[in-house]
Amino acid sequence: MTVDTVGQAKESPVQEQPFKELGLKADEYERIKEILGRRPTSSELAMYSVMWSEHCSYKSSKVHLRQFGEKAPHSDALLVGIGENAGVVDIGHGWAVTFKVESHNHPSYVEPYQGAATGVGGIVRDIISMGARPVAVMDPLRFGDPHNPDTRRVLTGVVSGIGGYGNCLGLPNIGGEIVFDPSYQGNPLVNALCVGTMKHEDIHLAAASGVGNLVILYGARTGGDGIGGVSVLASETFDADGPAKRPSVQVGDPFMEKLLIECTLEVLHSGLVEGIQDLGGAGISCATSELASNGEGGMHVWLDRVLLRDHTLSPEEILMSESQERMCAVVLPDKVEEFLAVCKKWDVEAVVIGEVNASGRLTVDWHGEQIVDVPPRSVAHDGPVYERPYARPEWLDARQSDAPTAQRLARPTTAQDIRETLLRMVAAPNLAAKTWVTSQYDRYVMGNTVLAQPEDSGMIRVDEETGLGVAVSTDCNARFAALDPYRGAQLAFAESYRNVAVTGAVPLAVTNCLNFGSPEDPAVMWQFEQAVTGLADACLDMGTPVTGGNVSFYNQTADVAIHPTPVVGVLGVIDDVNRRTPMAWHEDGELIYLLGDTADELAGSEWAHEIHAHLGGLPPVLDLNKERTLAEILVAGSRDGMLSAAHDVSDGGVAQTLVEMALRADIGARVWVPDNLDAFVFLWSESATRAVVAVPRSEEMRFSAMCEARGFTSTRIGVVDSKIGQEHAVSGQALRIENVYGAEVTLALSDLREASEKTLPALFG
Amino acid sequence: MTARVGVVTFPGSLDDQDAVRAVSIAGGDAVSLWHGDANLHGVDAVVLPGGFSYGDYLRCGAIARFAPVMEKIIEAAREGMPVLGICNGFQILCESHLLPGALTRNDHLHFICRDQKLKIENNSSAWTRDYAVGQEIVAPLKNGEGGFVADDYTLDQLEAEGRVIARYLDLNPNGSRRDIAGICNEAGNVVGLMPHPEHAVEELTGPTTDGLGFFTSVLTSLLSGQAVNA
Amino acid sequence: MVRIVVDVKLKPEILDPQGRAVLGALGRLGLSGVSDVRQGKQFVLTIDGEVTDEKLAQINHIAETLLSNPVIEDFTVQVQK
Amino acid sequence: MVRIVVDVKLKPEILDPQGRAVLGALGRLGLSGVSDVRQGKQFVLTIDGEVTDEKLAQINHIAETLLSNPVIEDFTVQVQK
Numbered sequence A: 001m002t003v004d005t006v007g008q009a010k011e012s013p014v015q016e017q018p019f020k021e022l023g024l025k026a027d028e029y030e031r032i033k034e035i036l037g038r039r040p041t042s043s044e045l046a047m048y049s050v051m052w053s054e055h056c057s058y059k060s061s062k063v064h065l066r067q068f069g070e071k072a073p074h075s076d077a078l079l080v081g082i083g084e085n086a087g088v089v090d091i092g093h094g095w096a097v098t099f100k101v102e103s104h105n106h107p108s109y110v111e112p113y114q115g116a117a118t119g120v121g122g123i124v125r126d127i128i129s130m131g132a133r134p135v136a137v138m139d140p141l142r143f144g145d146p147h148n149p150d151t152r153r154v155l156t157g158v159v160s161g162i163g164g165y166g167n168c169l170g171l172p173n174i175g176g177e178i179v180f181d182p183s184y185q186g187n188p189l190v191n192a193l194c195v196g197t198m199k200h201e202d203i204h205l206a207a208a209s210g211v212g213n214l215v216i217l218y219g220a221r222t223g224g225d226g227i228g229g230v231s232v233l234a235s236e237t238f239d240a241d242g243p244a245k246r247p248s249v250q251v252g253d254p255f256m257e258k259l260l261i262e263c264t265l266e267v268l269h270s271g272l273v274e275g276i277q278d279l280g281g282a283g284i285s286c287a288t289s290e291l292a293s294n295g296e297g298g299m300h301v302w303l304d305r306v307l308l309r310d311h312t313l314s315p316e317e318i319l320m321s322e323s324q325e326r327m328c329a330v331v332l333p334d335k336v337e338e339f340l341a342v343c344k345k346w347d348v349e350a351v352v353i354g355e356v357n358a359s360g361r362l363t364v365d366w367h368g369e370q371i372v373d374v375p376p377r378s379v380a381h382d383g384p385v386y387e388r389p390y391a392r393p394e395w396l397d398a399r400q401s402d403a404p405t406a407q408r409l410a411r412p413t414t415a416q417d418i419r420e421t422l423l424r425m426v427a428a429p430n431l432a433a434k435t436w437v438t439s440q441y442d443r444y445v446m447g448n449t450v451l452a453q454p455e456d457s458g459m460i461r462v463d464e465e466t467g468l469g470v471a472v473s474t475d476c477n478a479r480f481a482a483l484d485p486y487r488g489a490q491l492a493f494a495e496s497y498r499n500v501a502v503t504g505a506v507p508l509a510v511t512n513c514l515n516f517g518s519p520e521d522p523a524v525m526w527q528f529e530q531a532v533t534g535l536a537d538a539c540l541d542m543g544t545p546v547t548g549g550n551v552s553f554y555n556q557t558a559d560v561a562i563h564p565t566p567v568v569g570v571l572g573v574i575d576d577v578n579r580r581t582p583m584a585w586h587e588d589g590e591l592i593y594l595l596g597d598t599a600d601e602l603a604g605s606e607w608a609h610e611i612h613a614h615l616g617g618l619p620p621v622l623d624l625n626k627e628r629t630l631a632e633i634l635v636a637g638s639r640d641g642m643l644s645a646a647h648d649v650s651d652g653g654v655a656q657t658l659v660e661m662a663l664r665a666d667i668g669a670r671v672w673v674p675d676n677l678d679a680f681v682f683l684w685s686e687s688a689t690r691a692v693v694a695v696p697r698s699e700e701m702r703f704s705a706m707c708e709a710r711g712f713t714s715t716r717i718g719v720v721d722s723k724i725g726q727e728h729a730v731s732g733q734a735l736r737i738e739n740v741y742g743a744e745v746t747l748a749l750s751d752l753r754e755a756s757e758k759t760l761p762a763l764f765g
Numbered sequence B: 001m002t003a004r005v006g007v008v009t010f011p012g013s014l015d016d017q018d019a020v021r022a023v024s025i026a027g028g029d030a031v032s033l034w035h036g037d038a039n040l041h042g043v044d045a046v047v048l049p050g051g052f053s054y055g056d057y058l059r060c061g062a063i064a065r066f067a068p069v070m071e072k073i074i075e076a077a078r079e080g081m082p083v084l085g086i087c088n089g090f091q092i093l094c095e096s097h098l099l100p101g102a103l104t105r106n107d108h109l110h111f112i113c114r115d116q117k118l119k120i121e122n123n124s125s126a127w128t129r130d131y132a133v134g135q136e137i138v139a140p141l142k143n144g145e146g147g148f149v150a151d152d153y154t155l156d157q158l159e160a161e162g163r164v165i166a167r168y169l170d171l172n173p174n175g176s177r178r179d180i181a182g183i184c185n186e187a188g189n190v191v192g193l194m195p196h197p198e199h200a201v202e203e204l205t206g207p208t209t210d211g212l213g214f215f216t217s218v219l220t221s222l223l224s225g226q227a228v229n230a
Numbered sequence C, D: 001m002v003r004i005v006v007d008v009k010l011k012p013e014i015l016d017p018q019g020r021a022v023l024g025a026l027g028r029l030g031l032s033g034v035s036d037v038r039q040g041k042q043f044v045l046t047i048d049g050e051v052t053d054e055k056l057a058q059i060n061h062i063a064e065t066l067l068s069n070p071v072i073e074d075f076t077v078q079v080q081k
Ligand SMILES: Nc1ncnc2c1ncn2[C@@H]1O[C@H](COP(=O)(O)OP(=O)(O)O)[C@@H](O)[C@H]1O
Pocket: A055, A056, A065, A068, A082, A083, A084, A085, A086, A087, A100, A102, A126, A280, A281, A512, A513, A514, A546, A547, A548, A549, A550, A551
């Protein structure tokens, strides 16, 4: 095997190089030559090409993402901000949490099981590399038309992949999303979120400091996995007829990852590590250049020492390989032995591959010959930055003026219509029970899961002594973002924020995964710019900093892009998880209140989508001040024991919220439509900033006084009543809605349950 | 005085800390045991926890059975030491032939996590004394290979000897023969159970606290000196 | 270098849910006439050096104790040169 | 009655965590000299009636689309009479 050395590159300055095939543009290639003062070696070219890919360099998104830093609200809780593997927030009592969401969209379309599995694996390593113990995962997912046969292939594979990896790793899955929309047909979204906890003193950063320190690569052996996957797989649009490229995919080994977690936490807690970095996209290229760039700026690597699974790999391939379950640590020379002993204990292979030096260069040798000599910053951080053109698409006006008025879309007008609509909506794939999926995930492992799906947020007990805990939710109604990306992103944030507050936790910090079409399309780029601006503005306003996230572009088939899908994750803290507010009401006589105002807002709603396949108009209005007040009420209600249940109102409106609370409790209720509202609008409008709560009778005065004092609308709309079925000749528990166009609707919970639970098994079982 | 209950950690064990917590809540002294250490450190009983030992890529429990600590546990179990295998632990006990039968892929082919209703059918084993025969309990069940199989002769024998510890109620979640959720050996000191009692010991994190009885039972058995059926 | 192939199959009387699921899917895909599907596992061991009788006995023992579970499975061992 | 055997193997360049786990265990059990273990799947289809060329083509298609994933796996189809 002949290798292209630095010496040869100097001697033969002119040579054809396959930069185009590697995804580099001509001017990018020229810049590399300028940086180096010569042509790159083939290994250098490999490194630059993966590190300058969209996925690793954020070259199209960087100019916009800056807003998250520039508009970051001051927060005493923020210990580590954007730019590290994951942000870290202080939650008190010496504890800190880190959380982040990442996408694995394209690989999951090609090989759903492994794509989703390695998505979980990747985000978990980001969390470990901060020094935290991963304690939970969540999985926001988007699929195409539920009736399209390919959706079955993708969904069943993705779900088993997430379960297969997460269950075997021993991380409880505490929430996520499953949304169907034809816009995702060829571009499913598989986002994975991980939460980790640590004591403040355990926070670690990815930096190679200390001249003479050694760089250890440990974990799985390096094979030919996903070579070029980062630049080719993650950044190129699929042909209209599917995954023609069949790129090599990565296969995950959750057992190895479990060992890697235990081994890493042990070396960190034993004080054996100066800096640490996970290997994700761009593998060794990324880890070495980032470590060096974040440290004193010099590192030498003996690439031939890397333990290989496949001995035929070339140095270029080793540099680019995306083999999973690997980590890199920077260790003091006199601690190397101890480090290796811990690895041995956990059956994890490890080898010293490099040394930190003061050269200011990243140099790589292959069997004694130098094949890389670059300034590490130029690889890791000073990649190209694009100011891509963006423009509001012309078609948006037509879409926004196509509002779902009663004239355009037929609405139910009688009690009988309402009853039928209710049964149909409850069974809609987007609203139906997701148990068929979530029962494939372990929610109990680690024994600290306080709330998990289908609750509004997942909640984890962090400290068994004090009951300190965190709640996390992820949300996004992409139809809202398709109607107005600025407001859509804010609505996604608001929903997630509310979902955390509903459980009684105080929202603290934000992560996001921005899933969009091609950045080369000015309309998509506009959506992106608007969504980032909307989210950054909202976070500033609400005092919750963005701590990290991920961008996924090119979710597009031919020239049709997915709905812009800015998934927002909010993390909140609760000082005693025993005071959490669950979504199920509890007992007879509790009063049911609707908090917030309801307007005729059905654009982008689940009703318009499910019943009329309609998308048009303007999304619901959002007032962040009100959102903050609602959250304060919900948190105070939990803290002072004024609430026995609370549930956010979003997809499917108040109707869906009531059904879910009743089914979760298996206790019926009597509800009435307020006199000032149309029954249909009351039930299915998706106005923002609302929640339904159950208040024990003894707390009614105190609770309504609190709402009033804060100027927040609270409307009594019902009462929990386990006898209501009996009284109206329904067997078992029932939900009764009165004042519906002069009549009543009474539905057995068993019928609602059946409607809700049969949908997913019928489609995918 | 209380008893020392060992909890083994294999590479890939996941519910070991939960088992430790359950033992402590029940009032026992939990002692962590390491798979590679052929030493039981003087414990009075052992829990083999849930998880995916060695990744469980081959057959669940197949590789763990050969761990150094297992040699000692097999020896001690034959001499009457109480051993509880939960989920993966149950699989390991079957692979080790301390219990008959085997656990196979769920009949619906999916991993399943649900709150499972069970009926306790034997309260003379070392781990079930504190229950009443016929008592109905709810505990989390979570497995991909939880279908208990054995030939009819073995099944008949288990039933005839009252060695079915617990049966699934309402729904058979994995295709187990005769709805079997747990069994014990002839002496009653070795128990294998598919559902996870260690996840049902706290109101806050479990569906019930019904699982605590397994852990208090073994302490009762040990302190009364009756770990093995008379 | 010798390759040893160990085939492990569920005993015929043991239910094979995977095989059954494949059988169901075959029907949906329009392949008719298939009356049964069974799914098995295959292990291919690459051995350096020669395979003596003693080593083969060792491999048979491992196939019986580790690679298969005699309670539910049967196995065969084949040597490929 | 004809039996069709479809062997599905991970492509050689793809990581096989199962095989790796077995390899690790073999070492601990004292079997030396094994340099690699790969685990594959085997489907045995029992077919009533004859296997025409057309049916065989259909089976090959199913092996490629249902029984294996060509992105990570290779397969072979064998007819046993
Ligand atoms: N949408 C986003 N919002 C906020 N931060 C982001 C976003 N996308 C990426 N980032 C941040 O940019 C940095 C680099 O991201 P990435 O390359 O994905 O990290 P890693 O390789 O560790 O996964 C991280 O700190 C990440 O949190």
